[in-house]
Amino acid sequence: MxxxxxxxxxxxxxxxxxTDEEAIQYWTNYLKxxxxxxxxxxxxxxxxxxxSLQLSEKEILIEKEKIKPHFIEIAxxxxxxxxxxxxxxxxxxxxxxxxxxxxxIACTTYWFSQQTADKIDYITQSFSEPTKLELxxxxxxxxxxxxxxxxxxxxxxxxxxxxxxxxxxxxxxxxKPLVANDKFIVHTSQGTVEVLGTSFTIDDDKENFExxxxxxxxAFHSNDQQSVILEPDDxxxxxNGTLKKEKVNASYYSVWKEDQLIFEDQPVSEIVATLEASFxxxxxxxxxxxxxxxxxxxxxxxxxxxxxxxxxxxxDIQIIRSxxxxxxx
Numbered sequence: 512m513x514x515x516x517x518x519x520x521x522x523x524x525x526x527x528x529x530t531d532e533e534a535i536q537y538w539t540n541y542l543k544x545x546x547x548x549x550x551x552x553x554x555x556x557x558x559x560x561x562x563s564l565q566l567s568e569k570e571i572l573i574e575k576e577k578i579k580p581h582f583i584e585i586a587x588x589x590x591x592x593x594x595x596x597x598x599x600x601x602x603x604x605x606x607x608x609x610x611x612x613x614x615x616i617a618c619t620t621y622w623f624s625q626q627t628a629d630k631i632d633y634i635t636q637s638f639s640e641p642t643k644l645e646l647x648x649x650x651x652x653x654x655x656x657x658x659x660x661x662x663x664x665x666x667x668x669x670x671x672x673x674x675x676x677x678x679x680x681x682x683x684x685x686x687k688p689l690v691a692n693d694k695f696i697v698h699t700s701q702g703t704v705e706v707l708g709t710s711f712t713i714d715d716d717k718e719n720f721e722x723x724x725x726x727x728x729x730a731f732h733s734n735d736q737q738s739v740i741l742e743p744d745d746x747x748x749x750x751n752g753t754l755k756k757e758k759v760n761a762s763y764y765s766v767w768k769e770d771q772l773i774f775e776d777q778p779v780s781e782i783v784a785t786l787e788a789s790f791x792x793x794x795x796x797x798x799x800x801x802x803x804x805x806x807x808x809x810x811x812x813x814x815x816x817x818x819x820x821x822x823x824x825x826x827d828i829q830i831i832r833s834x835x836x837x838x839x840x
Contacts, residue, residue, distance in 0.1 A: 512548070512551065513551065513677060514551050514554045514555045514558070515555075515634075515636055515659050515677065517551060517552060517555035518555040518558040518559055522534045522537065522538070523538060523555065523559070524559050526538035526539075527555075527556045527559040528559065538552075633661070633662055633663060633664040634659060634660070634661050635654070635659065635660055636654070636657070636658070636659035637654035637655065637656055637657065637658050637659070637678075638656065638657065640656060641653050641654060641655055641656065641767060641768045642654045643768075644660075646662070646672075647664065647665045647666060647689070647690055648666060648672055648685055648688035648689050648690050648695075649685035649688060649689040650672070650682065650683060650684045650685045650688070650695070651682075651683040652674075652680055652681070652682055652683075653680060653681040653765075653768035654678070654679075654680050655678060655679035655680060655681075655767060655768075656678075657678055658676070658677060658678025658679050658680050659676075659677045659678060660674050660675065660676050660677075660680065661674070661675040662674045662675070665690060666688075666690050667690070668690065668692070669692055670692065671692065671694045671695075671696055672688065672692075672694065672695040672696065673696045673697075673698065674695075674696070674697050674698065675697075675698045676697055676698065676699050676713055676715050677700075677715060678714075678715055678716075679712070679713065679714040679715065679716070679767075680712070680713055680715075681710070681711070681712045681765045681768050682697065682706070682709070682710065682711055682712075682713070683710040684706045684707070684709050684710070684727075686707065686727075693707055694707070695707065695709075697713060699713060699715040699720070700715055700720070701715070701720045701733055701734060701749070702731060702732050702733035702734050702737075703731070703732050704722055704729055704730070704731050705729060705730045705731075705732070706727070706729045707727065707728070707729070709724065709725075709726060709727030709728060709729050710724075710725045710726045710727065710765075711723060711724045711725055711726075711727075711729060711741075711761075712725070712761070712764045712765050714764075719748070719791075720748060720749055721746055721747065721748040721764075722741065722746070722747050722748075723745070723746045723759060723761045723764040723765075724741040724742065724743055724744070724745050724746075724761060725743060725744075725761040725762065725765065726743055727743070728740065728741065728742060729741050731747050731754075733749075733754055735752075737753075737754040739754055739756055741756070743761065744758055744759060744760065744761045745757070745758065745759075745761075746758075746759045746761070746764070759784075760781070760784070763781070763784050763785040763788045763789075764788045764789075766785055766788075766789050767788075767789040767790075772785065772789065772810050772811075772818070774806055774807060774808045776805050776806075776807050777805060777806060777807075778802060778803055778804065778805050778806075779796070779801055779802050779803070779804050779805075779806060779822065780796075780802035780803070782806060782818070782822075783796060783802070786815050786818070786819075789815070790815045791835060792815070792835050792836075792837055793835055793836045793837065794837045794838075794839065795836075795837070795838045795839070796838075796839045797838065797839065797840040798828075798839075798840070801826060801828065801839065804826065806822070806825075808821065819837070819839075822839070823839075828840060
């Protein structure tokens with residue numbers, strides 16, 4: 512488990528804030544059984560303690576105004592919690608705020624093990640929907656749900672612009688940065704991506720890791736010393752441990768960051784590719800003729816079912832779904 516996984520775990524929060532005896536016992540035993548996780552647990556505990564600071568009534572009112580359209584739902588959920596756990600409830604309320612689109616800065620003060628001791632790291636994480644970030648160099652990052660990045664809050668003039676990514680993100684890198692030097696590096700679980708004035712998507716999923724380049728040029732260096740240069744519309748991924756590259760329509764892989772998916776006279780084959788890339792689905796179409804049919808449609812970004820149902824009604828097809836596997840027949 513990563514620092515973020517621990518910090519977002521409800522039972523772990525109760526252990527840190529000493530609000531639940533069962534949670535305290537569980538995590539005390541867990542730490543004894545997993546001494547290698549001590550550093551991660553200590554850092555996660557600092558995050559929980561930082562975010563559990565009490566807010567003044569004025570601050571609470573300000574936060575309410577920020578999320579007014581959603582606050583009734585949040586307040587209702589918070590009210591159902593025990594009044595004796597006010598500190599713990601505050602964490603839950605803050606998490607709820609993040610779930611409706613507010614960006615939570617998880618921590619700005621703890622040391623990140625991969626940096627030198629005199630540098631402080633800045634951690635940002637998305638929750639229930641994609642989150643747009645503006646970096647100090649003028650670059651933009653869209654974090655997918657539950658993705659996070661670690662980086663210095665402000666890069667110095669001669670610093671490399673380094674980011675550590677967990678999850679999926681789209682980067683639009685400024686070619687001439689407002690601060691720091693030209694070198695922009697993204698560290699992932701599978702290797703590093705070197706960038707110069709580029710837009711691209713990284714999905715740092717250990718099962719289906721991939722990098723897709725939209726504009727510019729970049730290099731990917733895997734942890735096992737494999738390297739590849741990407742041109743626009745290139746995708747790199749691992750297949751049986753070997754780094755592969757193929758041509759794709761890169762725009763399909765970044766539509767998840769938009770408010771809506773828009774299709775204008777596009778064949779079903781392209782729509783299927785977009786849905787698979789955006790929602791981590793595996794879609795099988797039994798009748799190949801259907802793939803050639805063209806569709807014009809606009810759907811909310813988080814509702815692929817709406818489009819599938821429309822296809823079902825328009826073309827009189829049956830939808831069979833098993834988790835993330837979908838068959839159109």
